[in-house]
Amino acid sequence: MKISFLGLPDHPKAQVALIPIPFELTTTWLKGTKEAPLEILKVSPNLEFFDEETKTSPQEDIGFFTYPLEEFPLNIKGALKRVEELTEDAIKRGFFPILLGGEHTLTFGAVKALKRYYSDLKILHFDAHLDFRKDYLGEEFNHATVIRKIYELSLPILSVGIRAISKEEFEEAEKSNIQVIFAFEVFNSFERVLKRLEDFIEEGSIYLTLDMDALDPSLAPGVGTPEPGGLLWYQLLEILKRVSQAKVVGMDIVETRPIPGYPFTEFLAAKIIYKFSAYLAYYKGRNLK
Numbered sequence: 001m002k003i004s005f006l007g008l009p010d011h012p013k014a015q016v017a018l019i020p021i022p023f024e025l026t027t028t029w030l031k032g033t034k035e036a037p038l039e040i041l042k043v044s045p046n047l048e049f050f051d052e053e054t055k056t057s058p059q060e061d062i063g064f065f066t067y068p069l070e071e072f073p074l075n076i077k078g079a080l081k082r083v084e085e086l087t088e089d090a091i092k093r094g095f096f097p098i099l100l101g102g103e104h105t106l107t108f109g110a111v112k113a114l115k116r117y118y119s120d121l122k123i124l125h126f127d128a129h130l131d132f133r134k135d136y137l138g139e140e141f142n143h144a145t146v147i148r149k150i151y152e153l154s155l156p157i158l159s160v161g162i163r164a165i166s167k168e169e170f171e172e173a174e175k176s177n178i179q180v181i182f183a184f185e186v187f188n189s190f191e192r193v194l195k196r197l198e199d200f201i202e203e204g205s206i207y208l209t210l211d212m213d214a215l216d217p218s219l220a221p222g223v224g225t226p227e228p229g230g231l232l233w234y235q236l237l238e239i240l241k242r243v244s245q246a247k248v249v250g251m252d253i254v255e256t257r258p259i260p261g262y263p264f265t266e267f268l269a270a271k272i273i274y275k276f277s278a279y280l281a282y283y284k285g286r287n288l289k
């Protein structure tokens with residue numbers, strides 16, 4: 001099925017590709033992230049197409065292409081492989097890929113593809129959870145282990161917004177060289193957090209993975225595992241503004257869980273994509289590379 005971002009035809013010279021990934025196989029608490037890609041696309045025409053802050057119109061200035069929504073394999077290996085293929089296809093066609101999840105596990109597939117093209121790949125991770133378990137409920141590969149799996153690919157990682165973590169994960173993280181910024185640090189000193197972020201993104205090719213539960217549930221209640229005390233809207237925008245000026249090579253936005261009759265989290269996800277695209281348009285124009 002083809003449903004496009006903003007409800008508009010694909011831009012003939014699109015720079016940004018939206019890739020719907022209706023992948024949900026291992027969620028453990030509230031289910032429904034499989035529906036998110038379609039629901040995010042469905043609410044996206046309600047966005048204003050002009051961005052007052054950058055005075056850009058991303059659809060005109062950089063342009064969007066939306067991949068068709070497809071059925072995903074019902075096994076983890078198959079689904080991750082499909083994510084990898086789609087990401088690689090987007091890279092080859094010169095798009096800046098934005099993957100629309102789906103559960104967080106999909107990030108592993110995207111990262112595997114990107115790693116082949118960018119030897120200096122680094123992961124900027126926003127989440128309430130560190131997802132750093134070695135295994136979870138007997139499964140090696142799932143939403144609670146995905147960052148651990150990426151870490152095992154020897155990629156530098158900065159995780160931001162963490163506020164629900166097991167003692168084992170905490171100790172494992174201390175032993176490893178993953179960098180963690182807890183949500184309370186964002187609350188205590190946002191300036192210091194921005195500085196650490198800037199230091200991290202200064203070098204390398206940056207992949208941004210945004211679990212919607214990184215945001216405060218007052219903004220984003222439609223997630224599988226809501227946790228109080230998350231990032232606020234203007235904090236996120238300050239961060240995205242900086243990331244858009246770094247060498248950023250792709251992004252995903254995962255773990256949205258549509259609540260019937262209450263589409264604000266889907267709308268927020270669409271708005272995040274739009275704002276980030278506005279910053280890309282403003283800072284990089286038609287030359288995203």
Ligand SMILES: [Mn+2]
Nearest residue numbers: 128129211213
């Ligand atoms: Mn999470």
